[in-house]
Amino acid sequence: MRFKREFWIKASTAMKLSTAIQVILTFIFAQSVHAQAGLWAQCGGIGWSGPTACVAGLECVVENDYFSHCIVVTTSSASSSVAPPSSSSSASAPSSTPPSSPASACLTPSTVSGFNNSALPNPFTFNDGTPVLTASDWTCRRAQISALILGYEAGTLPGPPQTLTSTFTQSGTTGTLAITAANDGPSITFSQTITFPSGTAPAGGWPLLIAFEGGSIPVPSGIAVLSYSNSNMAQQNDATSRGLGLFYNLYGSNATASAMTAWVWGVSRIIDVLETTPAANINTQKIAVTGCSRDGKGALMAGAFEPRIALTIPQESGSGGDTCWRLSLYEQNSGSDVQTATEIVGENVWFSTNFANYVNDLSSLPFDHHLLAAMIAPRPLISYENTDVVWLSPLSSFGCMTAAHTVFQALGIPENHGFEQVGGHAHCAWPASLTPSLNAFFDKFLLGQNVSTDEWSTNNVFNGVSWNASDWINWTTPTF
Secondary structure: OOOOOOOOOOOOOHHHHOOHHHHHHHHHHHHOOOOOEEOEEEEOOOOOOOOOOOOOOOOOEEEEOOOEEEEEOOOOOOOOOOOOOOOOOOOOOOOOOOOOHHHOOOOOOOOOOOOOOOOOOOOOOOOOEEOOOOHHHHHHHHHHHHHHHHHHHEEEOOOOOEEEEEEEEEOOOOOEEEEEEEEOEEEEEEEEEOOOOOOOOOOOEEEEEEOHHHHHOOOOOOOOEEEEEHHHHHHHHOOHHHOOOOOHHOOOOOOOOOOHHHHHHHHHHHHHEEEEHHHEEEEEEEEEEEEEEHHHHHHHHHHHHHHOOOOOEOOOOOOOOOHHHHHHHHHOOOOOOOOHHHHHHHHOOOHHHHHHHHOOOOHHHOOOOOHHHOOEEEEEOEEEEEEOOOOHHHHHHHHHHHHHHHHHHHHHHHHHHEEEEEEOOOOOOHHHHHHHHHHHHHHHHHOOOOOOOOOOEEEOOOOOOOOOHHHOOOOOOOOO
8 A cells, every 4th residue: 555645137148139029129118108208217308308208107307407307206395304215225226326217128237147358348238238229228227337336346325214304504604404314213413514605596596516525626606515524424544444434323334335335325315405405595406526536436426326416526536436447457567556456445445345356357347437437427527637646547547538438429418528637736736727627517517607518638648558449448339
C-alpha cells in the first residue's frame, strides 16, 4: 500500500428462441398491452421514444427530466414519514432500480457461469449472448448489469427501512435535515446540513448537489448543497472498518452490503425524505451527486444505482471509480505504478468480501466499470481525472469512459456524457480550467439552460502506456 494514497437472463440456453420467434412473441406482447409499459419499465424522459402509458394498475412517475417509469402508486399524506414497500427491505437490488420489461422477459441473475473475456465486456449483449437492439432492451440490460455488479463486487443494497421519518429546520441559508430509520427495533438517526442560495427559490424548489464529505468542486449560484457524511454511514478508514457505521447499526455488522452500497442506501434515504419534506424547498427532480477520490467512487456508484439522481460528477475517482479493472491491470503490467483490484480489496472496505474471489481472474467478471458508468445513461454524467496522480490509472480512466461513452452514443445523447482529464494540480484540487465544462453540465441539467455539453478531452499523458481502443472495445455501437 502506498504511504500517502487515498484510502480508499439468466435465460436458459435450452430455451433460446430464434430471431423470428422472438420477433413474433415481441409483437404479440406489444399487441396485448397496446404499447403500454409494464412494471418498472421506462415510460418517459428526454429522448425517450418508447411507450408513455403504463398497463392497468401502474402509473408513469417522473423521477427526473430524463427518466420516468411505471410503478404502483399508493395514496399517502404529505408528511415527512416515508412508507416502506411491501417487499423485504433486504433485497439484493435497490427498489428504485427499474428491472425493465416483464420479469419473465428480463432475468437478472447475480452471476454468469463460465464467463471469460479479457477485453471489456460488451454493453450491447444480454447475459445469454443475444443482442441489445433497442432503448427498451437497454433498460433490461441495465438491470442485468446492476445485478451483476451487486453480486460480484458491491454486495447487497437494501431498499427502504420499515420506518423512515425526518425533521427539517432552517436558519438563514443553513438547513438541517435529520433522518431516522428503523427496522424491528434497531434505529439510527443521521443529520445532514444543507446550504441554500440566498434569495427566492425558483418554482419547484432549489436544485441540490449531494456532496460526499462536502465535495471539492465549485458550485454555481442557484444550487443548494447537502454535505453528506458518508463515512459516518459506513466507515472507510482501512480494512478493519468493515461492518462499522450507522448503516451496520441498523442492519447488523454482518450485513453483506459494502461501504459503497451502504453509502448509496444513505443517498436514497435522503432523497426519500426530501420528496416528502416541502419545507426544505428542494426540487427532487434536479439532484446531482459528487465526491472526490474515495468519495468519487461512492458518487459514481450512487449515480448508477439511484435513478432519481439527475447528474453525476465523480472527481478523480480512480480505481473502483471511473477506471476499469482490466485496464488498470494492463497499465501495471506495462510498468505503470497504478492501483489494481488485487490491492484495493486489501486496502479498504469499499467493496464486498466476495469481490476478492475474482480480483486474480478479471476475465471471469462479466462486467467492468465502463458498465457501471453506462448504467447512468441516459441521465448525464461527467467525470474528471488527474494525470499527475499516477496511481489514479490515467489510461484506464480514459479507456473505461471511452467504452462507456458508446452507450450514450447508442441512445443518441452523447452530449450527456462528459470526460475531462488534465494535470498540473494536486489530488482533489480543482483547476480553474475545468470550471467551464462543469458549469455547462450544471447549467443544462440542473438549471435548465440551453447550453452545449460537448465536453470530452484528455491530455494523453498515460506514463508511456499505449492505448489502442480495438484491443479492448470489440463491439460495434448500435443506434437505438
